[in-house]
Amino acid sequence: MMDKGFTFSNKFKKDEYVGKMLKTIRAPSEERFLDRLLIGAILEYRGVERFALIGEAMEEPELQKFYHRLSEQEKNHGMMFIDLASIYFDEDVIRKRWDEMKVIEAEIAMNTKWTSAIH
Numbered sequence: 001m002m003d004k005g006f007t008f009s010n011k012f013k014k015d016e017y018v019g020k021m022l023k024t025i026r027a028p029s030e031e032r033f034l035d036r037l038l039i040g041a042i043l044e045y046r047g048v049e050r051f052a053l054i055g056e057a058m059e060e061p062e063l064q065k066f067y068h069r070l071s072e073q074e075k076n077h078g079m080m081f082i083d084l085a086s087i088y089f090d091e092d093v094i095r096k097r098w099d100e101m102k103v104i105e106a107e108i109a110m111n112t113k114w115t116s117a118i119h
């Protein structure tokens with residue numbers, strides 16, 4: 001990235017989308033643990049989409065491949081969170097909350113200002 005002349009700020013703002021997601025975490029300990037794992041998975045899966053879109057927008061094949069690899073890695077990270085959840089929770093519990101969180105997340109995504117951010 002530096003070879004391409006990109007610079008990065010060392011100042012980070014709180015991300016509105018992530019903040020809204022974190023506010024949906026339930027309070028009881030077990031539910032909190034599951035919600036945090038599933039939010040981790042959702043953020044990673046959004047990264048899959050984000051990096052794939054960036055890659056598609058790149059003209060240089062080298063950068064296309066770079067972002068494609070990042071997208072694939074985000075998929076692996078998302079699966080890691082689901083795998084971790086499956087160690088501690090039954091599949092039906094995970095599925096039920098996953099389905100609920102997909103609806104919640106869609107609502108948040110549709111009602112949050114778009115920004116250029118990496119989570």
Ligand SMILES: [Fe+2]
Pocket residue numbers: 044047073074077
């Ligand atoms: Fe990641």
